[in-house]
Amino acid sequence: MTPQPDEPSCDERVRPWLDELGLPGLVDIHTHFLPQRVLDKVWAYFDAAGTHYGMDWPVHYRYDESTRLRVLGELGVTAFAPLVYPHKPGMAGWLTDWAVEFGRRTPGAVPTATMYPEPDVADYLAGALDAGARCVKVHIQVGGFDPRDPLLDKAWGMLAESAVPVVVHCGHGPLPGEHTGLDVFAEVLRRHPRLVAVLAHAGMPEYDVALRLAERYPRVHLDTTMVGADFTERFAPLPPDWSSRLVGLADRVVLGSDFPNIPYPYAEQLAAIAGWAAADDRLGRDFLRSVLHDAPARLLGL
Numbered sequence: 001m002t003p004q005p006d007e008p009s010c011d012e013r014v015r016p017w018l019d020e021l022g023l024p025g026l027v028d029i030h031t032h033f034l035p036q037r038v039l040d041k042v043w044a045y046f047d048a049a050g051t052h053y054g055m056d057w058p059v060h061y062r063y064d065e066s067t068r069l070r071v072l073g074e075l076g077v078t079a080f081a082p083l084v085y086p087h088k089p090g091m092a093g094w095l096t097d098w099a100v101e102f103g104r105r106t107p108g109a110v111p112t113a114t115m116y117p118e119p120d121v122a123d124y125l126a127g128a129l130d131a132g133a134r135c136v137k138v139h140i141q142v143g144g145f146d147p148r149d150p151l152l153d154k155a156w157g158m159l160a161e162s163a164v165p166v167v168v169h170c171g172h173g174p175l176p177g178e179h180t181g182l183d184v185f186a187e188v189l190r191r192h193p194r195l196v197a198v199l200a201h202a203g204m205p206e207y208d209v210a211l212r213l214a215e216r217y218p219r220v221h222l223d224t225t226m227v228g229a230d231f232t233e234r235f236a237p238l239p240p241d242w243s244s245r246l247v248g249l250a251d252r253v254v255l256g257s258d259f260p261n262i263p264y265p266y267a268e269q270l271a272a273i274a275g276w277a278a279a280d281d282r283l284g285r286d287f288l289r290s291v292l293h294d295a296p297a298r299l300l301g302l
């Protein structure tokens with residue numbers, strides 16, 4: 001077995017590391033791009049993270065849009081899902097229009113959509129799927145809604161039918177919400193077991209419940225977003241048997257980063273994943289290839 005190359009110590013080391021792994025690039029299923037005025041509000045929220053989260057959250061890639069896109073390219077990210085999400089009614093439709101258009105005009109990006117429990121959700125979601133949306137984001141903590149809301153039932157059904165992946169932030173971390181909790185989302189899965197659901201942040205901090213959902217539902221995936229980074233380990237540490245638990249699910253773990261809104265360099269996420277791969281002989285390079293490229297590429301239909 002070829003030994004795994006040393007994990008990247010900084011962003012400049014990511015491209016050489018990918019070359020050593022023989023990977024054509026990274027496919028990141030969990031990044032955020034938003035209309036600038038919305039992004040400014042998100043950044044203002046992170047600026048006040050001390051109040052919201054009880055810890056500082058300095059956004060590492062706080063650049064204008066073209067610089068952020070250039071940085072992704074320099075990191076070797078060849079494809080990514082730019083995700084959007086609403087925090088109130090009447091917002092998901094126009095955000096989805098924006099995300100579909102952004103995904104179409106931006107090299108490397110795929111068109112995406114989002115949803116909120118409101119009377120026209122099935123209409124704008126159907127429109128986005130027709131227009132080529134390849135990934136959908138649902139943010140239950142920021143949205144403050146119940147994913148079991150009957151207004152969403154048709155939309156979940158459409159997603160299950162279309163097999164378009166839906167990245168669902170349903171865990172209690174980093175902040176709990178009124179309707180967060182993997183037990184709540186498990187009820188959606190029970191009703192729509194064919195959903196290609198990607199549990200954002202691997203269900204943080206309920207990693208064990210997320211693993212069990214993935215073991216039970218063959219179309220449930222876990223994204224790596226912020227998981228295992230030093231920053232995250234301080235408040236939501238991984239279980240000691242994490243690497244061995246991934247062995248049976250290796251093709252359903254997908255790279256996600258939360259770029260650009262992370263409080264550390266992108267390389268730290270990759271180093272964490274490399275650490276899991278190195279910790280169990282049954283993972284290794286094959287696992288890295290799958291997580292960083294093949295599995296997310298397959299999900300996004302690339």
Ligand SMILES: [Zn+2]
Nearest residue numbers: 030032225258
């Ligand atoms: Zn995110």
